[in-house]
Amino acid sequence: MRLGLVIDLDVCVGCHACAIACKQWNASGTTGPLADYQPYGAEPSGVWFNRIRHFEVGEYPHNKTINFPMSCMHCEDAACVTVCPTGASYKRAEDGIVLVDQDKCMGCNYCSWACPYGARELDRASGTMKKCTLCVDRIYDEAIPIEERQPACVLTCPAHARMFGDFDDPDSAVSRAVREREGYQLLPELGYNPTNHYLPPRKAPPIPTDQVGKPGFKERLKTFANKIVKR
Amino acid sequence: MHPAFSVIFFTVSSGAGFGLFALLYLSDLLGVGGGLTPRQVSLAGGIALVLIIAGLLSSVGHLANPKNAWRAFSRWRTSWLSREGVFAVAFFPFAFGYVGLSFLGTGSEALRLTLGAVATLLAWITVFSTSMIYACLKTIRQWNTPLVPANYLALGHYTGALILMLVAVDGQVDPAPYYHLVLAFLVAAAALKALYYFWIGSPVAASTIQTATGFTRAQVKLFDAGHTHGTFLTQEFGFQLARRWAVLLRAVVFVAGFLVPFLWLVQAGPTVSGGAGAVVALIALLGVLAERWLFFAEARHVVNLYHGAQRC
Numbered sequence: 001m002r003l004g005l006v007i008d009l010d011v012c013v014g015c016h017a018c019a020i021a022c023k024q025w026n027a028s029g030t031t032g033p034l035a036d037y038q039p040y041g042a043e044p045s046g047v048w049f050n051r052i053r054h055f056e057v058g059e060y061p062h063n064k065t066i067n068f069p070m071s072c073m074h075c076e077d078a079a080c081v082t083v084c085p086t087g088a089s090y091k092r093a094e095d096g097i098v099l100v101d102q103d104k105c106m107g108c109n110y111c112s113w114a115c116p117y118g119a120r121e122l123d124r125a126s127g128t129m130k131k132c133t134l135c136v137d138r139i140y141d142e143a144i145p146i147e148e149r150q151p152a153c154v155l156t157c158p159a160h161a162r163m164f165g166d167f168d169d170p171d172s173a174v175s176r177a178v179r180e181r182e183g184y185q186l187l188p189e190l191g192y193n194p195t196n197h198y199l200p201p202r203k204a205p206p207i208p209t210d211q212v213g214k215p216g217f218k219e220r221l222k223t224f225a226n227k228i229v230k231r
Numbered sequence: 232m233h234p235a236f237s238v239i240f241f242t243v244s245s246g247a248g249f250g251l252f253a254l255l256y257l258s259d260l261l262g263v264g265g266g267l268t269p270r271q272v273s274l275a276g277g278i279a280l281v282l283i284i285a286g287l288l289s290s291v292g293h294l295a296n297p298k299n300a301w302r303a304f305s306r307w308r309t310s311w312l313s314r315e316g317v318f319a320v321a322f323f324p325f326a327f328g329y330v331g332l333s334f335l336g337t338g339s340e341a342l343r344l345t346l347g348a349v350a351t352l353l354a355w356i357t358v359f360s361t362s363m364i365y366a367c368l369k370t371i372r373q374w375n376t377p378l379v380p381a382n383y384l385a386l387g388h389y390t391g392a393l394i395l396m397l398v399a400v401d402g403q404v405d406p407a408p409y410y411h412l413v414l415a416f417l418v419a420a421a422a423l424k425a426l427y428y429f430w431i432g433s434p435v436a437a438s439t440i441q442t443a444t445g446f447t448r449a450q451v452k453l454f455d456a457g458h459t460h461g462t463f464l465t466q467e468f469g470f471q472l473a474r475r476w477a478v479l480l481r482a483v484v485f486v487a488g489f490l491v492p493f494l495w496l497v498q499a500g501p502t503v504s505g506g507a508g509a510v511v512a513l514i515a516l517l518g519v520l521a522e523r524w525l526f527f528a529e530a531r532h533v534v535n536l537y538h539g540a541q542r543c
Contacts, residue, residue: 016457043460051462053537054455057446065454068444070537079369085313086302104302107295110312112467113232116370116438118534121463127296184445187438187533190369198445 001095002167003134004074004195005154006174006183010202012161014054014067018153022050022071022132025152030137031102035125047123049132050153061209064201069162071153072119072132073186073194074098080111080120088129095166096195097134105129116187117194139164167195232371233470234527237292242361243390243516243523245286245319246383249354250391252279252326254412256347258395259333263412264405267398269333275398276330279391280323287319311367315360318353325350358387365526372438372543373431373530382427385420386519392416393492393512400505407501414496421489424522428481431529438543443536453539468532472525480525488518 026049027034036046050071057064074091078098081089088104089111091097100111100120105128112120112129120131135151138144148155154164165174174197177183183197215223255275259267267275291297304320306313329347332338362383365374392413399409441447461469472480492515499507531543 019457038460045458045460045462047463052457053453054457055440055444055446056452056454057444058449066444066446068537082309083312083367085304085306085310085316086299087306088299088302104299105296106299106303107297108293108303108312109295109467110310110364112463113532114368114370116533118464118468118537122295122467124295127294186445187443189436189438189442190533200445 001169002076002195003095003097003139003164004167004174004197005071005134005151006163006165006177006197006199007069008159008161008163008177008181008199009066009068010161010199011159012067012069013159014052014065015158016052017156017158018069018162019048019050019052021152021156023048025135025138026133029133029135031100031130031133033125034130035123037124047121047130049119049121049130051118066201069153070117070119070186071196072098072134073117073192073196074132074134076193076195077191079114079192083110083114085110097136098131099133099136100129100131102126102128102130116190116192134164167197232527232530232532233467234524235293237289239520239523239527241286241290241293242383243286243519244289245283246358246361246387247390247394247516247519248279248282248286249322249358250384250387250389251275251282251394252391253351253354254388254391254395255279256329256351258399258409258412259347260344264399264408266404268403269336271398271401271403273330273334275395276326276333278394278398280326280330283319283322311360311363315357315364318357318360322350322353322357325353355384358384365530370533371530372435372533376427376430378423378427378430381423382420385416385423386522389413389416389420390512390516390519393508393515396503397505397508397512400503400508406503410496410501410503414493417489417493417496421485421493424484424488438533438536440536440541443533453537456538464534465538468534469538470528472528477525477529480521480528484518484522484525486518487514488522489515491515492518 023034026032034047038044050069053068055066055068057066074096078091081091081098086104086106088101090099107122107127107129109122120129123130139149141149150164154162163174163177165172167175169175177199178197181199183199185194185197259272291300294300303313303316307317325346329343329350332343359380362380366376366379368374396409396413400406440451444451492511495511496503533543535543
């Protein structure tokens, strides 16, 4: 099994709900608590497993805002695991999830240097490295309904921009989405072979904008009516 | 990269210590300049061990959770950081044996020299492992080059040779070979550092904001990083050095690290006095500290592409 996420950049609205849900679940999860520094102060900061960036692609007027959620990619060739001197970082053989054993980590930051995706953040309160667990304490929990056995970010996404599944199964929803929508990996030239894939925005005909500003007969009639009717 | 002083001091101090130890052993073995006296061997060996231990203790200061530091000896089959620790610790029994037997003047000469040979080999492997901690990272283009181990080895031996010369000029051996050793390593280290700066400055294939986001056919700009204040990522990797400071500090590296020591040594000749030699060594060490600070400050991690950088 090779579990991971597919993120649909076509429909992500950039609401940060996945990051909030992630923080909420994992603050009391297996690697919790996730420290906050000055949460109500002048310089709020803290440990998050999921962060959303916003990019502008292309130049005006042919530009587009792309909301870009990023969490651990659970790489096939995870350099963060290779470089870990203590054995705290490991990749599970059964499902490919990359985890940090909080009891072994010495907080040397070396794995975060090896990660190109910024998936790992040091918790200054515990002195250990923390990262996305793919909600490992949730996806196998037989006490919750089967449809809820998914990562918190996937469950909460209001736009259904996130999918969770097994990339080793060619018929899984994630495999099919990647195949049909030309899903891609980030920074492929580094050779980490990340499991998570991103779906590019769909190719859609541009919405005509050259008629804007030239009102038709109906618009002119409405404007005329608005002028003579006193409100 | 954030230049952490604990790591800068560790690499400079233990690098000088391991370089000093290796050159001390070779000088002792080959009888350079008439052969070092046992007192000189134990003095130089003692300085080397102090430098190495001080550096290693400083490196522990970099850890956020040092109570688990002992576990770092476990993953030597994959991690250069683990190898560095394993080889550094393996070095000590042999090094203490060599320096101790030199100091006491007892035991067989063959045993003393064998211990020294193993320790020297481990010293070289340790410095190489230290440099490979950085050189193996594909995420940092400025580090992922064989010039990094070359720089670490050359600078460690250069600073070590300077200290060995200070020990050798007390009149009991011919100081000329030690003096020339310093000059040779100075030229080699300066040339390798110049090559390194040329290499990281010249445009080579690098990750860009396009490959980071997958939008390879258009201009991509960061619109919003998505956090209110800084994060661990911006603190650890977001360090930016203004270009004029980089140029100034590179000048400090070459002037303090190489040019001033070179001119001073050439002017003073092989019979340089101990006091003047100590001043030269201190200036050179300051230059190497600036070099190590720049090594971190100029490194650009690819995660910066997700925080606004166009290329790394």
